[in-house]
Structures are given as C-alpha cells and as structure tokens.
Amino acid sequence: MAGALYLPLVKEDMHPTEAELAARLHVPLGYRDAAMEETERALLCEIRPAMTAVRVKISRPEGGGLLLGDLPVCSKGLEKNLEGCGEAFLFAVTLGLCCERWLKKVSLLSPAKHFLADGLASAYAEAAADLADAILSKDLDTAPRFSPGYGDLPLSIQKDLIRVTEANKYLHIELKDNLLMVPQKSVTAILGIRTSAEGREK
Amino acid sequence: MKKSLKQRIRTERLYFDGGFGTMVQSRGLPPGTPPELWNIERPEVIEEIHRAYAAAGSHIITANTFGVNCEKYENYEALIHAAIANARRAAAPFGAYVALDIGPTGKLLKPYGTLDFEDAVEIFARSVHAGYAAGADLVIIETMNDSLETKAAVLAAKECCDLPLIVTNVYDESGKLMTGADPLAMVALLEGLGVDAIGMNCAFGPDKMAPILRELLKHTSLPVAVQPNAGLPFLKDGKTCFPLDAEEFAKETARLCEMGAMLLGGCCGTTPECIRALALATKDMPYRAPKKKNETVVSSYTHGVIIDKKPILIGERINPTGKKRVKEALQSRNLSYILEEATAQAEDGAHILDVNVGVPGLPEKELLPLVADAVAQVTDAPLQLDSSDPEALAAALRAYNGKALINSVSGKQESMDKVFPLVKKYGGVLVALTMDEGGIPTTAEARVAIAKRILAEGKKYGLSKKDFLFDPLCMTVSADKESANITLKAVEMLTKLGLKTVLGVSNVSFGLPERERINAAFYTAALDRGLCAAILNPHSAPMQNAYYTHCLLHGLDEGAEGYIAFVSEHSTAVPAVATPACGSALTLKAAIEKGMKDEAEQLAKTLLKTEAPTEVINGHIVPALSAVGERFEKKTLFLPGLLMSAEAATRAFAAVKEAMPKKEAAKTPPILLATVKGDIHDIGKNIVKVLLESYGFPVLDLGRDVAPEAVLSEALASGAPLVGLSALMTTTVPAMEETIKLLKKNAPHVKIMVGGAVLTADFAARIGADFYCADGMAAVHTVKKFFEGK
Numbered sequence: 001m002a003g004a005l006y007l008p009l010v011k012e013d014m015h016p017t018e019a020e021l022a023a024r025l026h027v028p029l030g031y032r033d034a035a036m037e038e039t040e041r042a043l044l045c046e047i048r049p050a051m052t053a054v055r056v057k058i059s060r061p062e063g064g065g066l067l068l069g070d071l072p073v074c075s076k077g078l079e080k081n082l083e084g085c086g087e088a089f090l091f092a093v094t095l096g097l098c099c100e101r102w103l104k105k106v107s108l109l110s111p112a113k114h115f116l117a118d119g120l121a122s123a124y125a126e127a128a129a130d131l132a133d134a135i136l137s138k139d140l141d142t143a144p145r146f147s148p149g150y151g152d153l154p155l156s157i158q159k160d161l162i163r164v165t166e167a168n169k170y171l172h173i174e175l176k177d178n179l180l181m182v183p184q185k186s187v188t189a190i191l192g193i194r195t196s197a198e199g200r201e202k
Numbered sequence: 203m204k205k206s207l208k209q210r211i212r213t214e215r216l217y218f219d220g221g222f223g224t225m226v227q228s229r230g231l232p233p234g235t236p237p238e239l240w241n242i243e244r245p246e247v248i249e250e251i252h253r254a255y256a257a258a259g260s261h262i263i264t265a266n267t268f269g270v271n272c273e274k275y276e277n278y279e280a281l282i283h284a285a286i287a288n289a290r291r292a293a294a295p296f297g298a299y300v301a302l303d304i305g306p307t308g309k310l311l312k313p314y315g316t317l318d319f320e321d322a323v324e325i326f327a328r329s330v331h332a333g334y335a336a337g338a339d340l341v342i343i344e345t346m347n348d349s350l351e352t353k354a355a356v357l358a359a360k361e362c363c364d365l366p367l368i369v370t371n372v373y374d375e376s377g378k379l380m381t382g383a384d385p386l387a388m389v390a391l392l393e394g395l396g397v398d399a400i401g402m403n404c405a406f407g408p409d410k411m412a413p414i415l416r417e418l419l420k421h422t423s424l425p426v427a428v429q430p431n432a433g434l435p436f437l438k439d440g441k442t443c444f445p446l447d448a449e450e451f452a453k454e455t456a457r458l459c460e461m462g463a464m465l466l467g468g469c470c471g472t473t474p475e476c477i478r479a480l481a482l483a484t485k486d487m488p489y490r491a492p493k494k495k496n497e498t499v500v501s502s503y504t505h506g507v508i509i510d511k512k513p514i515l516i517g518e519r520i521n522p523t524g525k526k527r528v529k530e531a532l533q534s535r536n537l538s539y540i541l542e543e544a545t546a547q548a549e550d551g552a553h554i555l556d557v558n559v560g561v562p563g564l565p566e567k568e569l570l571p572l573v574a575d576a577v578a579q580v581t582d583a584p585l586q587l588d589s590s591d592p593e594a595l596a597a598a599l600r601a602y603n604g605k606a607l608i609n610s611v612s613g614k615q616e617s618m619d620k621v622f623p624l625v626k627k628y629g630g631v632l633v634a635l636t637m638d639e640g641g642i643p644t645t646a647e648a649r650v651a652i653a654k655r656i657l658a659e660g661k662k663y664g665l666s667k668k669d670f671l672f673d674p675l676c677m678t679v680s681a682d683k684e685s686a687n688i689t690l691k692a693v694e695m696l697t698k699l700g701l702k703t704v705l706g707v708s709n710v711s712f713g714l715p716e717r718e719r720i721n722a723a724f725y726t727a728a729l730d731r732g733l734c735a736a737i738l739n740p741h742s743a744p745m746q747n748a749y750y751t752h753c754l755l756h757g758l759d760e761g762a763e764g765y766i767a768f769v770s771e772h773s774t775a776v777p778a779v780a781t782p783a784c785g786s787a788l789t790l791k792a793a794i795e796k797g798m799k800d801e802a803e804q805l806a807k808t809l810l811k812t813e814a815p816t817e818v819i820n821g822h823i824v825p826a827l828s829a830v831g832e833r834f835e836k837k838t839l840f841l842p843g844l845l846m847s848a849e850a851a852t853r854a855f856a857a858v859k860e861a862m863p864k865k866e867a868a869k870t871p872p873i874l875l876a877t878v879k880g881d882i883h884d885i886g887k888n889i890v891k892v893l894l895e896s897y898g899f900p901v902l903d904l905g906r907d908v909a910p911e912a913v914l915s916e917a918l919a920s921g922a923p924l925v926g927l928s929a930l931m932t933t934t935v936p937a938m939e940e941t942i943k944l945l946k947k948n949a950p951h952v953k954i955m956v957g958g959a960v961l962t963a964d965f966a967a968r969i970g971a972d973f974y975c976a977d978g979m980a981a982v983h984t985v986k987k988f989f990e991g992k
Binding site: 006025026027028031033035036048096097098100101104105107108109110111112113114115116118168172174176177178180182183 | 308309310313314315316347374376380381382435538541542545576579580797799837840841842843845846848849880882885888889891892
C-alpha cells in the first residue's frame with residue numbers, strides 16, 4: 001500500500017449547501033440571519049480543514065463481498081454504489097481539533113449558540129468532504145461517495161478507514177469505543193472510480 | 203574528566219540520526235507492518251541501519267521504540283529491550299549514545315479524546331521503566347503534537363529516571379501544535395518541567411522551520427533541537443517521495459544551525475547520507491551556547507504571558523470569598539456561572555485568571571483541578587492557581603495544561619518547604635507573600651528582607667528571581683493610614699532590586715465607601731512605582747482606566763491602540779442599553795424577542811426597581827415568550843431564534859429570582875433531563891433544557907451518556923416529579939427503555955417524557971413513556987400541562 005496523500009483544505013473553497021444548512025439548523029432553504037452569520041465567521045476562524053486519501057484496487061472475491069485494497073467489506077449498498085468501478089479512493093476529512101475545542105467552549109457557555117455552531121460545523125464538515133471529493137474526482141468519472149452509516153455499510157468500518165487513510169497520524173482522528181470520531185466534525189468516505197472512464201484519465 | 207551527556211547537550215553541537223521507517227521498508231519490511239516488530243524478528247537489519255547512522259556521524263542513536271507502548275503491545279518490554287540492545291551494538295564501536303524513543307500514544311487525551319491524563323502518564327512510565335532497565339543513555343520524546351500529552355510523557359520520564367531528556371514537538375505551518383500551543387507556550391511548559399533540551403521535528407522540511415526556531419531561540423535558555431523531514435512529502439507513482447536530496451537537506455538544515463540550533467538530525471525521508479552531509483556542512487560553524495533569557499512567563503495550552511514592563515491584569519472574580527454565586531456554583535458543581543465569569547474577565551482584558559475554590563467543607567484538592575480544567579475549556583488565558591492547601595496546588599499543577607502562576611508561598615518555612623518542591627517538579631511562577639512566622643511586618647524594609655529570604659531559600663530548589671512575583675501585601679487604609687504608603691514603598695524597593703511585584707489592590711479600600719475610587723488611585727500609584735501585575739476586578743471601568751492610561755503614558759501602548767479600544771467600549775456617550783433603530787427605548791419584551799441576553803438581564807433589573815418580581819414575569823417575560831412561541835409555531839421564527847430568545851428570557855428570570863423574597867423563591871423540585879446511556883448527542887436535550895428554563899421551570903441536567911441507575915438515584919434524591927429522556931441513535935433506544943423500566947419499578951410516582959429523532963409517539967408508548975414530545979416546544983407544552991394538572 002502506498003502512503004496516504006495528506007492535504008490541507010482551503011477554507012474559502014468550502015461551500016456548505018443550502019439544503020445542508022437548512023437541515024442542520026432547522027431553518028427554511030436559503031434562510032440567513034445575523035446570528036448565523038456571526039457564528040459562521042467565528043467558526044471559520046477555528047477550523048483547520050484537511051484531508052487524507054489513498055487509492056486502492058477493488059476486487060470482488062468469489063465468496064461475495066468486496067476487497068478495497070486489502071480491506072474486506074460486506075455491504076450490498078456499497079457493492080451497488082461501486083458497480084463499474086475498478087478502483088476507489090478511501091478518504092477522510094476533518095475540521096480539526098481547534099474546532100472541536102471551540103464547539104466544546106460554546107456548549108459550556110450558551111446552548112443556543114452551540115446549536116447554531118454545531119449545525120454550521122456539521123454543514124462545513126460535509127462541505128470539506130465535498131471539496132475532497134472534487135479534488136480527488138478531477139478528470140475522473142467517479143461514483144457518488146459512500147460513507148459508513150449509509151445503508152448497510154456499518155460504522156465499524158471507520159476503524160479500518162482511519163487506519164488505511166492514516167487519518168490518525170495526519171488528521172489526528174480517533175475513533176471512540178462507540179464508533180464516533182474525535183474530532184466529531186470529521187467524515188470518512190469511499191469514492192469509486194469508474195473503470196469505463198479510465199481511458200479518459202489524464 | 204569526561205563530560206556527562208547532560209553537560210555535552212548543554213555545551214556541544216551534537217548530531218542525531220534520521221528517518222527510520224522508510225529505511226526498514228527499503229530493506230524489505232512489508233508495507234503496513236510496524237517496524238518495531240523487527241527489533242526481535244530481524245535484529246540484524248535494525249542494527250545495520252543504526253550502524254549506518256553512527257558511521258555517518260550521529261552522536262545519538264535513536265532506538266527503534268517510537269511505536270512501542272504497553273497499550274499496543276503486551277510484550278512491550280521485550281520489544282524495548284531488544285531495541286536498546288540492537289542500538290547499543292551498533293553505537294558502541296563509535297562511542298555513540300543510545301536514546302529511548304517515546305512517540306505519541308496515538309490517542310487523544312480527555313476531554314476531547316478518551317485517554318485520561320494519569321493513564322497517559324502510566325503508559326509512558328512503563329516504557330521509560332523498560333528503557334531505563336535496558337540501559338538507555340537518554341530519553342527522547344518526539345513528534346508530540348499535543349502539549350498535554352507532552353507533559354504526561356515528560357512527567358513519566360522525570361518520575362521514572364534521571365536520564366537526560368530531550369523533547370521535540372510537531373508544529374504546523376501556522377507555527378502551532380495541533381492542540382494550539384505556540385513556541386513560547388512550549389518553552390514555558392517544558393522549561394518549567396525541567397527538560398534538558400527542546401525543539402521540533404517532522405511535519406515539513408528545514409526551510410519551514412526557521413520562523414518557529416526563531417521563536418524558540420528568542421525565549422528558551424535551553425539547547426534547541428531540530429529534526430526536519432527531507433521536505434514536504436508527495437505521491438509519485440503511488441509512492442511517498444521527499445523532494446530534498448542529502449546535499450540539499452544539509453544545506454537547508456545548516457541554516458538552522460547558523461541561527462542557533464545546536465542539536466541536529468533528521469526525520470521522515472532522511473538517510474545516513476543526509477546526516478553525513480549535514481555534519482560536513484556544519485563542522486566549521488562556530489558553536490553557539492544557548493543564552494539565559496530570564497523571562498518571567500506563565501502559559502496556557504495556547505500561549506505564554508511574559509510578565510515584564512507592561513503591567514499584567516489578573517482577574518480576581520473566580521473566588522468564593524464574598525461572592526455568593528461562585529460559592530453556590532462550587533457547592534452545586536454547576537459551573538456555568540464560573541465559566542461565564544471566566545470568559546467575561548478575559549473579554550474585559552484579564553491576561554491571567556485567578557482560580558480560588560476555597561469553601562469550608564468542600565474538598566479543595568478535588569475541586570481546584572476540576573474548576574481549573576473547566577475554566578481552561580472556555581478561555582485560553584493562563585491561570586493563577588490560588589490555594590493555601592499544598593495538596594490542592596499539587597493536584598491542580600499536575601493536571602494543568604501549561605505553566606501556572608501559583609498563589610502563593612510566604613516567608614514561613616513550612617510554606618516554602620511545601621510549595622517550592624511543587625514548583626521544581628511542575629514549573630510555575632510563584633506569588634510570594636512578604637510575611638513570615640512573625641506576621642506581616644509594619645515596614646517596607648522588613649517586607650523586602652522577607653522577599654530576600656524567600657529568594658535565598660528558593661535558590662536551594664534551583665529557583666531564581668524570574669520564578670517569583672513578590673507581593674508586598676496591601677492592607678486596608680481605613681485601619682492604618684500609613685499602610686498604603688508602606689506597600690507602595692515596598693513595591694519601589696523590590697523593583698529597584700530587579701524583582702517582579704504583584705498586589706491584590708482591592709484590599710486597600712476594604713471597609714470604605716465608593717471603593718473603586720480608592721482602588722484606582724492606589725493602583726495608579728503602584729504602577730508608577732513599578733508594579734508588574736495586579737489581582738483585580740477586570741470589569742471595573744476605573745481600574746481599566748488606570749491601566750490603559752498608565753500604559754499609554756509610559757510608552758507601553760503602541761499607536762494608543764489599547765487606550766482607543768478601551769475608550770470606544772466605555773465612552774460615556776454610549777448609552778448602557780442599546781436602543782432600536784427607531785430610537786424608542788428597548789423594552790424587556792423586545793430584548794427577549796430579539797434574543798439579547800445581556801440587555802434582557804439589565805432591563806429586568808431596571809424594571810425590578812419599580813415593579814414587583816411577579817409583575818416583571820407576568821407583564822413582560824411571559825408575554826415575550828408567548829409571542830416568540832407563536833411566531834415559532836407559525837414558522838415566522840426558527841429554532842436558532844427561538845433558542846436565543848429562550849436564553850434571554852432565562853437571564854431575565856435569573857435576575858427576577860434574585861430579587862424575589864426568599865419565601866416566594868422557595869425551592870421547587872426540578873425536572874430531570876438526561877441523554878440516555880451510550881448516546882452522546884445532547885443537542886436535543888439541551889434545546890429542551892433552554893426552553894424549559896426560559897419558562898422558569900427548574901431543570902436538573904444530568905448530561906449525556908447517563909446510566910439508568912444514575913437517573914434513578916438522581917430522581918429519588920432530587921424529588922423530581924418528571925424526568926425527560928433523550929436518545930438520537932437507534933442503538934441507544936434500548937437504554938432508554940431500560941431506564942424507563944427501572945424508574946417505573948423503583949420510582950413509580952415519577953412521570954417520564956421522551957424525545958429524540960428516532961422516536962415516535964407509538965414507540966414511546968410501547969417502551970412505557972408517559973409523554974412523547976416531538977420537539978422542544980412540545981416538551982414545553984407537556985411540562986406546562988403536567989404542572990397545571992397537578
């Protein structure tokens with residue numbers, strides 16, 4: 001296995017979608033107010049987004065299931081998602097530990113502000129995953145990314161994803177016993193690379 | 203006589219070795235296999251790599267123990283013994299030293315991760331024991347990106363052996379550790395802990411290390427180590443590559459040597475050729491001994507505060523003496539008020555925060571570290587740990603993520619015997635009270651004599667002037683008209699001796715009216731005589747005025763920025779309570795509807811001067827809440843706005859409650875709220891809490907991940923008639939059901955309401971809940987109905 005690619009992400013390139021913001025903050029699509037904007041400014045001062053990724057071959061053993069590099073995975077949902085893919089990126093992104101510390105601080109001082117801060121941070125974590133997705137997908141035909149917890153892909157696979165992407169070493173992501181990540185605002189994902197497009201790969 | 207290694211580290215340029223993992227991989231270690239396994243399986247390969255480094259000129263050979271600890275390996279002792287033996291065989295012919303190499307545990311420490319500080323110390327201690335027993339010559343703690351984990355490793359090393367200790371951290375391009383510490387913070391922490399050399403390794407190449415090295419050299423009196431990578435890694439044909447070859451690496455790293463780094467080596471991507479080239483490139487450079495800096499510095503987990511010419515403000519507000527709300531917070535362990543006070547003091551300009559938890563009957567040894575840790579989670583100001591109990595100080599100093607100011611030691615022999623060893627072990631700057639067994643002397647000269655005695659005694663522990671702030675003690679001027687003069691004279695005398703001073707200035711006015719007038723005048727006079735730091739109320743405008751004008755007039759405020767910022771905040775032209783754009787005065791109702799917390803509190807207090815507490819509630823707060831609730835239900839106001847209003851209403855309620863006659867404010871049993879065991883998602887529960895409190899319902903929040911037994915015992919102890927349980931994940935709903943069963947069996951009088959994303963009304967009924975609440979406002983309606991029906 002090759003070493004993982006580590007890349008800091010540019011905050012200015014991260015754009016949470018309106019749908020994500022509306023869902024996280026329980027507001028209508030496109031809604032904005034002063035408190036949201038103030039909290040967003042504060043959040044942007046605290047995040048240090050970064051990603052790690054590895055590119056692996058996908059094999060399909062006769063007995064069923066998938067092998068992502070040397071990582072065995074049993075998930076019908078992922079199998080369907082990776083149809084037509086011969087390789088995949090495994091990747092992890094995080095907003096960093098300073099953001100975690102800031103969220104903890106806000107939670108201790110104001111539950112109302114924490115609701116806003118936490119929702120915005122979740123939306124930005126997704127935006128970080130979107131950005132990583134875009135960086136990795138450049139000039140490739142990729143499947144929609146698939147994360148642990150989607151469909152039947154168990155959260156327990158995060159342990160292996162964190163290991164393989166060296167996210168513990170580079171991003172300092174740790175998996176707790178309850179399978180939640182620290183920093184909480186982190187995402188792991190699998191991004192299939194469609195074989196049919198490989199000829200077009202630059 | 204041959205120099206010891208500690209002496210050599212202090213007086214010579216020494217070379218470490220370089221990268222190891224890639225070297226082992228190039229000799230056939232399969233990818234993904236930890237290199238430490240070959241300590242036992244392929245010792246000849248490990249020895250050969252070490253020998254290559256020793257032959258290249260490395261004075262210090264780092265044993266292959268970086269990834270070994272008792273958490274990862276049951277046979278960690280055997281792996282460490284083998285590693286040291288392999289390194290020793292390679293180093294011996296060259297007269298090189300063998301270092302036990304300690305890397306991070308790979309786990310995050312609490313409160314963000316799962317690892318307890320003392321467990322981390324224990325993990326490191328086992329490795330150090332094994333390395334010491336195996337005959338290591340020194341300990342290197344490296345690649346540390348968390349200041350608290352670094353401290354755990356250093357304490358373990360110092361407690362288990364007396365070997366030389368070198369510590370290097372990983373900084374990122376912003377010049378900070380992953381957890382936020384800058385170079386000055388690390389200098390303060392590590393010099394305080396008594397390590398032999400400090401520095402940085404890994405992360406990037408030598409070119410990017412220069413600005414960080416400059417900061418380290420500016421502040422440290424210790425030798426500085428640099429071990430850069432061979433540049434920033436990149437992927438080529440699926441393999442990780444490094445851009446610098448040996449010559450380029452040596453040339454760039456030699457620049458760091460020119461700047462003053464005297465312990466040189468390499469990290470990822472470097473090879474014996476890099477070290478050979480580096481030794482060659484630097485051999486004719488003059489040796490530069492580290493210079494004593496003598497900075498009086500304390501630190502937090504992010505930054506250091508140097509106590510020098512510019513006066514330092516120490517916030518005094520976290521102290522139960524004379525402060526009912528602090529005392530209540532400590533008694534109930536509900537620290538919200540203390541945390542708000544901590545942030546408010548820092549916002550008002552306090553550079554350091556005093557933390558005193560001395561309440562008769564409360565366990566100070568347990569509370570001081572607890573409160574200090576909680577305060578450090580909401581502010582990055584360094585702390586002054588304030589206690590007369592050496593055991594409480596020891597517990598708090600051990601766990602503190604930084605170098606603390608310690609309040610206090612006195613000239614009493616017993617005090618010095620107990621406190622000085624703590625400073626020697628954990629680091630810190632001491633507030634030294636100029637009093638002794640004979641009490642507080644009545645002359646400045648006698649107080650200065652005690653300061654000199656304290657300093658002389660401190661020298662026995664390796665402490666010097668820089669480790670003290672002398673407090674010549676400020677007595678109330680109403681009891682002795684000369685007392686202020688004596689204190690001021692002592693400040694002047696101590697300053698002339700080159701000693702730093704501190705005063706608790708508020709004492710001067712005790713027993714007199716309009717105290718702030720006296721405090722500010724006295725503070726100004728003390729500053730003029732050289733006072734370095736004052737323990738005071740940072741919210742006080744007259745004290746701030748004294749501070750900012752002093753700084754301005756004494757050339758300590760570049761561009762008058764501090765003064766202008768202060769004046770713009772405190773200009774008398776600005777009304778105390780903001781008015782809406784239309785110009786009409788802001789009402790309490792409007793403040794709540796707009797979610798303006800501070801204004802709501804102020805306006806409630808103003809109204810209480812003319813209206814009865816119940817009138818304020820029924821005439822202003824309840825109508826505001828009704829209006830807000832209606833807008834929320836009509837979907838013209840959304841959850842964030844609803845919560846902001848609720849918090850504003852809660853603040854107004856708190857002000858009203860304070861003003862209520864005791865009988866009216868009699869304690870009603872609380873509503874218990876908890877997120878069930880196994881579930882750490884507490885946002886939903888917190889929303890319910892905020893909303894219920896805004897309606898004046900007392901809430902006892904048990905937090906998240908709460909065991910069924912804990913919910914039951916708190917329900918019984920508090921007499922709560924209603925318990926609210928929350929769960930977000932399907933996996934934790936069984937824990938909710940278990941909690942309900944336990945409550946129904948052992949506290950059948952208690953009603954239970956439940957909520958959470960995965961629940962439905964049907965399911966709630968099935969698991970035995972009395973009420974289901976679809977959202978926060980539904981919880982409010984449920985609770986109102988519940989109490990109306992009682």
